[in-house]
Amino acid sequence: MGFMEEWAGFGITFKTIFRKTFTQNYPHKDSEKVMMPRFHGRHQLNRWPDGLEKCVGCELCAWACPADAIYVEGADNTEDARYSPGERFGHVYQINYLRCIFCGLCIEACPTRALTMTNEWKLADSSRESLIYEKQDLLAPLLPGMEQPPHPRRLGDDEDDYYAGLPATGQLDTRSATQAGAAE
Numbered sequence: 001m002g003f004m005e006e007w008a009g010f011g012i013t014f015k016t017i018f019r020k021t022f023t024q025n026y027p028h029k030d031s032e033k034v035m036m037p038r039f040h041g042r043h044q045l046n047r048w049p050d051g052l053e054k055c056v057g058c059e060l061c062a063w064a065c066p067a068d069a070i071y072v073e074g075a076d077n078t079e080d081a082r083y084s085p086g087e088r089f090g091h092v093y094q095i096n097y098l099r100c101i102f103c104g105l106c107i108e109a110c111p112t113r114a115l116t117m118t119n120e121w122k123l124a125d126s127s128r129e130s131l132i133y134e135k136q137d138l139l140a141p142l143l144p145g146m147e148q149p150p151h152p153r154r155l156g157d158d159e160d161d162y163y164a165g166l167p168a169t170g171q172l173d174t175r176s177a178t179q180a181g182a183a184e
Contacts, residue, residue, distance in 0.1 A: 054113065
């Protein structure tokens with residue numbers, strides 16, 4: 001082997017050593033990436049249109065989680081403190097994002113469609129405690145027309161009417177009045 005053949009491997013090094021480096025300034029540039037619609041991001045606990053929570057504290061999501069990242073504690077609703085339309089609600093709800101593998105099995109297990117996944121993907125943080133999301137971190141925000149729980153059911157006098165979205169007696173709006181008139 002000649003002298004040139006031994007040093008030929010350094011050719012790539014000498015070509016790239018003086019190039020300008022390519023480093024993306026991540027948090028400040030291109031930080032708003034558009035994710036695909038089916039992307040599994042941060043979880044969200046959904047609400048009914050009157051503001052009551054959909055979670056009934058059944059713990060099926062916690063049982064379905066292969067990483068044991070979800071902790072749920074159910075409690076009973078009372079007439080004075082109603083958080084969900086059923087008998088129970090999720091009193092304590094935690095998701096540990098240090099363990100979560102974003103598989104979506106908890107979403108499939110939820111019987112009330114209370115738990116869904118958003119497209120939010122920025123979950124990095126500087127402390128371990130901040131990556132354990134509590135119920136107040138996971139709840140969907142209140143939209144106009146929603147009322148902060150606890151409050152009585154506003155969408156029906158019994159469970160069948162409530163889940164169909166019918167208003168409670170004495171709280172008819174124009175939409176339900178036209179539906180009732182069309183039915184006659």
